[in-house]
Amino acid sequence: MKARLKPGETLGDRIMKVDHAGEQGAICIYTAQRWFARWRAPEMVAELDRFLAHERGHKALFGAELTRRDRRRCRSYVWCGLGGFVLGSLTGLAGRHAIAATTVAIERVVLRHMREQVTVLEGVDGEATQTLVKIIAEEQEHHDLSAVRVGAGGFWPKAIDPVVAASTEAVIWLGMRL
Ligand SMILES: [Fe+2]
Numbered sequence: 001m002k003a004r005l006k007p008g009e010t011l012g013d014r015i016m017k018v019d020h021a022g023e024q025g026a027i028c029i030y031t032a033q034r035w036f037a038r039w040r041a042p043e044m045v046a047e048l049d050r051f052l053a054h055e056r057g058h059k060a061l062f063g064a065e066l067t068r069r070d071r072r073r074c075r076s077y078v079w080c081g082l083g084g085f086v087l088g089s090l091t092g093l094a095g096r097h098a099i100a101a102t103t104v105a106i107e108r109v110v111l112r113h114m115r116e117q118v119t120v121l122e123g124v125d126g127e128a129t130q131t132l133v134k135i136i137a138e139e140q141e142h143h144d145l146s147a148v149r150v151g152a153g154g155f156w157p158k159a160i161d162p163v164v165a166a167s168t169e170a171v172i173w174l175g176m177r178l
């Protein structure tokens, strides 16, 4: 795993930071999607509420790790939030398949990174590893439930998937190097 660390910063510190910013992005995406879903996909509102509650919990877990380590939030934090609102609004407006496709694309990338993070941190940073393991199960659930909703899907999932997956990769790549 490539990272450009600051003096005195561990890989675990940096991963907690980047993931904390990512959870902020997820919160903003679901907040915006939920808002549009009341009109575009009312049957999804309850599920989006549940996902949103999970993401708030994830952010709190990573945030607690940052506090314990006396580390600040990531430089990308505010941009993750703003980007999340834009992405959540556009996909929320596009409707149910777009909402589900966004979650599938993001979680696929996030889960791959989180599993890799666990492999490099296991035995090196116990607290960071435990935090990640707690969160991975819920991210997997978001992925799986949304994959069912995408179904055959049609236009939006095919259009959204590569763009959102590439953006998620870019955010993580930048976060590890800024
Ligand atoms: Fe999350």
Ligand SMILES: [Fe+2]
Pocket (backbone or CB within 6 Å): 026, 055, 107, 138, 139, 142
């Ligand atoms: Fe998630």
